[in-house]
Amino acid sequence: MIDFDYKNPEKIVFKNIDIPGMRYVANYRKKGGYETARTVIAEWKPDDVIEEVKKSGLRGRGGAGFLTGLKWSFIPKDSPLPKYLICNADESEPGTFKDREILRFDPHSLIEGMIIGAYAIGAHQGYIYIRGEFAQEANVVNDAIEEAYKEGVLGKSILKTNWDFDLHLYRGAGAYICGEETALIESLEGKRGHPRNKPPFPAVQGFNQSPTIVNNVETLAAVPYILKYGAQGYRKYGTEKSAGTKLFSVCGLIKKPGVYEVPMGISFKRFLYETCGGPLEGREFKAIIPGGSSVPLITREMAESEECTMDYEGFQKVGTMLGSGGVIVYDNSVCIVRALEILSRFYAHESCGQCTPCREGTGWLYKVLHRIENGLGHPDEIDLIVDIANNIDGETICPLGDAAAWPVQSAVKNFRSEFEYHITHHTCLPGTAKY
Amino acid sequence: MQWLVSVHLMSLQVSWIVEDKFVKKSFQPETLQKIEREKQKYPDKLSALLPTLWWAQAEFEYFDTETMDYIAEVLGISKIRVYEAVTFYTMFHRKPVGKYHFQVCHNIACSLLGAEHIIQYLQKKLKIELDEVSKDGLFSITRVECLGSCGTAPVLQMNDRYYENLNESKIDFLIEELIAGRIPETL
Numbered sequence A: 001m002i003d004f005d006y007k008n009p010e011k012i013v014f015k016n017i018d019i020p021g022m023r024y025v026a027n028y029r030k031k032g033g034y035e036t037a038r039t040v041i042a043e044w045k046p047d048d049v050i051e052e053v054k055k056s057g058l059r060g061r062g063g064a065g066f067l068t069g070l071k072w073s074f075i076p077k078d079s080p081l082p083k084y085l086i087c088n089a090d091e092s093e094p095g096t097f098k099d100r101e102i103l104r105f106d107p108h109s110l111i112e113g114m115i116i117g118a119y120a121i122g123a124h125q126g127y128i129y130i131r132g133e134f135a136q137e138a139n140v141v142n143d144a145i146e147e148a149y150k151e152g153v154l155g156k157s158i159l160k161t162n163w164d165f166d167l168h169l170y171r172g173a174g175a176y177i178c179g180e181e182t183a184l185i186e187s188l189e190g191k192r193g194h195p196r197n198k199p200p201f202p203a204v205q206g207f208n209q210s211p212t213i214v215n216n217v218e219t220l221a222a223v224p225y226i227l228k229y230g231a232q233g234y235r236k237y238g239t240e241k242s243a244g245t246k247l248f249s250v251c252g253l254i255k256k257p258g259v260y261e262v263p264m265g266i267s268f269k270r271f272l273y274e275t276c277g278g279p280l281e282g283r284e285f286k287a288i289i290p291g292g293s294s295v296p297l298i299t300r301e302m303a304e305s306e307e308c309t310m311d312y313e314g315f316q317k318v319g320t321m322l323g324s325g326g327v328i329v330y331d332n333s334v335c336i337v338r339a340l341e342i343l344s345r346f347y348a349h350e351s352c353g354q355c356t357p358c359r360e361g362t363g364w365l366y367k368v369l370h371r372i373e374n375g376l377g378h379p380d381e382i383d384l385i386v387d388i389a390n391n392i393d394g395e396t397i398c399p400l401g402d403a404a405a406w407p408v409q410s411a412v413k414n415f416r417s418e419f420e421y422h423i424t425h426h427t428c429l430p431g432t433a434k435y
Numbered sequence B: 001m002q003w004l005v006s007v008h009l010m011s012l013q014v015s016w017i018v019e020d021k022f023v024k025k026s027f028q029p030e031t032l033q034k035i036e037r038e039k040q041k042y043p044d045k046l047s048a049l050l051p052t053l054w055w056a057q058a059e060f061e062y063f064d065t066e067t068m069d070y071i072a073e074v075l076g077i078s079k080i081r082v083y084e085a086v087t088f089y090t091m092f093h094r095k096p097v098g099k100y101h102f103q104v105c106h107n108i109a110c111s112l113l114g115a116e117h118i119i120q121y122l123q124k125k126l127k128i129e130l131d132e133v134s135k136d137g138l139f140s141i142t143r144v145e146c147l148g149s150c151g152t153a154p155v156l157q158m159n160d161r162y163y164e165n166l167n168e169s170k171i172d173f174l175i176e177e178l179i180a181g182r183i184p185e186t187l
């Protein structure tokens, strides 16, 4: 059993989020901030840093869950080209709002994580790509960067070592697709956010055709903790395959929405009821999306089953994914068809248009779902939307296509009768609302 | 203007120069300096395009062809690069918006907590359609996708600021304040 006080969750790796004033470098340093980065640069070999992060089992927190240390090791050692480290602060996946907490309350942990990561991969230049809407957060991060430069934490010979590292903030301007790492790189180059075909992977050919690592905010902000307490210290939390802790952002129809840090492997059911207060008065849960809008939706029964633990494997066992950790809760008042219509509208709006299955398919899905929701659907159209989804899934340049398909496939699989009800009765299931 | 026209008549060449100096849009000198500094941060100056567009929007409010062409000239890049970016990114305006531009999230969490009602309430209160500017130029409303603040839904972004956990009385207060020329920190 994983140790976790469900009723009084406390932050562990990200405890700074709850400490007032940590956005200022002086306060951060008072708590020992930047000491780890200094020690690492002064005393560690870059390869040993990568090894330690590998051993820690840290997996990317942006959605894909790829081993961070392993990704870093893909940077070619013999390349004469400059290396780049980019932080993905695009946070646009519906249901996800965890990185924002780090950006506005603990930007120095992110900067320190980037210094360590950059040193490990041999990058002297880093960028933080932040979504355009986060203007206030951009101000906080910009101030933090400026302070760090003044303190000698960034720039030439940082932290009194002989390592140079420059860091700049880059603002996006409204495009979900720029969260996809190769679209992000295009955007950082001043272009449209069009994902690139892979391979080549960014570690070989990324920003400006040079070796580049893109990591999520939460991933990078966990790095100082790992180097400070060692891989074993980090592994005190979590499970063998899902090491450490994870931030979950909880939203929708639930008593206590918010951002919680939990050791991976705890019970999802107890988390929902004890930590997040359970459903609203007089309601009950109906369905849950545990990892941001792009992962399959599961029923209440699956979410509350014994095997559904809060880690990569636990969510996989019940047919979904941990994704970004954005938990979206539907209760019994929610019309599943309407909820799916909203998500499909989103994907149709955000498709970059490069691939035909995604560009055309997402638009069709939205149109047909809109029709079904409004009582104008045809009996064949339930199979039609599944067919469209199946024909997008796996057929596109980037995973946005899959992300548009999975919610459709899972909603029809788990709640087919609700779609049928709309078609035969031309209205939502009694007791559910068209939000 | 009179003077300009007379110059125009004398010679096309001169009129071009005069227009360049007096009529065409131009950035504040400080902004031009910022753009120069920005270019230094990247291996290729094209990267400076998005930051430049942000500054341009702050100064010129929206992007017409003339503005986009001017930006291409300032950065020394082809015009199509600027058109491409401006038309791709939804936060860049291609027509004027209100002084107070409401971007209301209508994605899933906000919808479940009343976003449609908030949108209707705002429209009724301000007596404007979506994507239309009020007659006094003060307000406009548009729908946007997830703002990354779903735990405090429903949410709207007004210019650079988020207002969260919205309800009717908060909207009433916000609009009163804005009409009085004050921008509340939070509601």
Ligand SMILES: Cc1cc2nc3c(=O)[nH]c(=O)nc-3n(C[C@H](O)[C@H](O)[C@H](O)COP(=O)(O)O)c2cc1C
Pocket (backbone or CB within 6 Å): A059, A060, A061, A062, A063, A064, A065, A066, A068, A088, A089, A090, A091, A092, A093, A176, A177, A178, A179, A180, A181, A182, A214, A215, A216, A217, A219, A220, A398, A399, A400, A403
């Ligand atoms: C459509 C789409 C949107 C994405 N949005 C984000 C995002 O907002 N933030 C993020 O960190 N990763 C996002 N990703 C994942 C990135 O492509 C990439 O895997 C990640 O930034 C890698 O960092 P990590 O290994 O630290 O997770 C998105 C992927 C796709 C396909």
Ligand code: SF4
Pocket (backbone or CB within 6 Å): A177, A194, A195, A350, A351, A352, A353, A354, A355, A356, A358, A359, A396, A397, A398, A399, A400, A401
């Ligand atoms: S899958 Fe969709 S978003 Fe991704 S590259 Fe293709 S068209 Fe663009």
Ligand code: FES
Pocket (backbone or CB within 6 Å): A094, A095, A096, B105, B106, B107, B108, B109, B110, B111, B145, B146, B147, B148, B149, B150, B153, B155
């Ligand atoms: S759904 Fe509205 S902020 Fe995420």
